[in-house]
Amino acid sequence: MKFSLLLFILYRKLKKAVKTNRAYRSHIGTVQLKILIKTADGKRGRLFIFDRGVLSTLTGGGHAADAALVWSDAATAFRVMASGSDEESFKAAAEGGLRVEGMAYYIQWFTDGIKLVMK
């Protein structure tokens, strides 16, 4: 539940940033990408759809995406994502708590954008 709420809040923050944060708007540019964050069982997740400067979303973990951040479970996902720490993500990946489906660089791009918004 906390994980789903975190994803919803993240979406709202990014959605707002698209309108108000010049740096973030520039970051997403005209990119067309679908980034999925989900649990490994696919039960929880959210799709972030970037389409030429417009951000929209779909809930759930079963969507097709260009890249997906796949968490072993919701508790790990919440703990690591809420920390906002690259080191925690690195540790989670090393311990089997996190893996990337698709191209890792897209995930890097997505998280770089989050950092711009949270600054």
Place this chain on the structure above:
Amino acid sequence: MADIKAGHLVARYLKEVEKIDMVFGISGGHIESILDGFTEYSIRTIDVRHEQAAAMMAHAYSVYTGRPGVCFLTAGPGFTNGLTGIANAYLDNVPLVVLCGRHPLRDDLKGALQEMNQIDMVKPITKWAATCYDARRIPEYMAIAFRNATAGRPGPVFLELPPDILNITIPEESAPMPIKVARNYAVVPADEELEAAAEIINGAKKPLFLGGTGVGFSACSDRLGEFVEKTGIPFMLLNYGRGELPDTHPLSIWDCGNVGLLVTLGQADVIVAAGLRFNWLFMSGDVIPGGAKVVRIDIDPREIDRNRRADAGLVGDVGSVLGRLMPLVEKKDHGEWVRTLRAASHAFIDSELKARVAPSDPIHPIRLVAKIQEVVGEDALYVIDGGDTSYFGQVGLFTREKAGVIGSASGLLGCLGTGIPFGIAAKLARPDKPVVVLNGDGSFGFNSMEFDTMVRHNIPVVVVVNNDCAWGMIKHSQEMSIGGDRLQCSELGIRRYDLMVEGLGGHGEFVTKDEEIVPALKRALESGKPACVNVMTDPSVTSPATPLFYQSLKME
């Protein structure tokens, strides 16, 4: 006393003083006397179909042999055609000796054939450029050229030789051959910098060693091996440093790929960078975390603090510096850190690792690379040339050979078209090894006429074309920037490059299905001919290098 045709002095110097056995170029009237000298002194000439290929081959020959490569260009278009190859050697810091004809001094300002100021054009992309005006001084100028190519940070040099001095006969004793003196000298880092570096390395919890071209030209396998094994530091060798230790060394992290490198860089607390520039591929140093300590080793003191201030800067030849560091560093075991970075990196490239082992339709480029590795193995030389192709080749091919995997188009010039010339040089330098070039279909177009060179000179290189019918990296960048519906100049068609090669006298294979890859590769290798394996791959696949490229040019 005997007389000598002055143009022969060039070959005589190459043979007797520098022990050069092979040169690359195209014939031309302005340099005929030099060409005749090659015959006289039994120097093998590899005559190519475009001078840029000659410069690229000589460049690569120096990488594979550790001795300066030599190319010869005729005046005018021969010279201008060679410029791309010279620029590439300049940005790659490779010792390349370019011998070039020019219009006669006698006809200066008269509208002579191919009259132009070549020296001013080539100066910005050479370490040294000069015209010799006196036949008697040809050997002396040659010696200066070779010294400049190899001293300190290596690079290309350019010697212009007018017909006025080449096409005359002079007494031999008036142009004596210089004696090549091997001076035993070294640039040595300051003791306090060595001590500071050792303290940083000894205190590291999550260190990483990155070695570049400076490692390759230092030829320091033994010392590097001793250093990483004593310190326990995981490492990645890049550019012409790759293969100085095997990719399969337990501490090499090439299995983590470029993505793993970036992930690991973000977590490392100490980075030792040797003979490696923090250029755009390292986002000019921005990928290195602010809190990490950096030890730089470089032959060029100007590199030590470039783009990132070093916490310890060791100026000198990499092997020599590592030798001085060895007594100061402590024996360490970073096994846990290596296991962690490896596991984390593999989690980030999970899809890529799976794509290597799963049959695909259309064929995924990384699957093609995995199949090449399976058939050709680690006892081979690989050259990779392309955009997305370079990424897949560099992360998926592994060898035990020095300079065993070279991304010829991955240097600072990003020079597509280098693959086939590099492959030819690799085979000439090490004829006992299988040589495979992995080419993008776009980059294949630049120098594919060199298949004719391969056929004439019996140089059996296998060129595998990763054919996505596009300038893939540009196409996928345009999809991100201007949109897939507005692609411009980025698409190519389905072309039978294999048939083109067959027409030139080589062996051709056309592959469209996963199960056809291995038999086609085996037939190509067994043919004993220069071969092209034209593989149609998935045009929708993008490599992680593409968005990096796209982002590097984003200005707002």
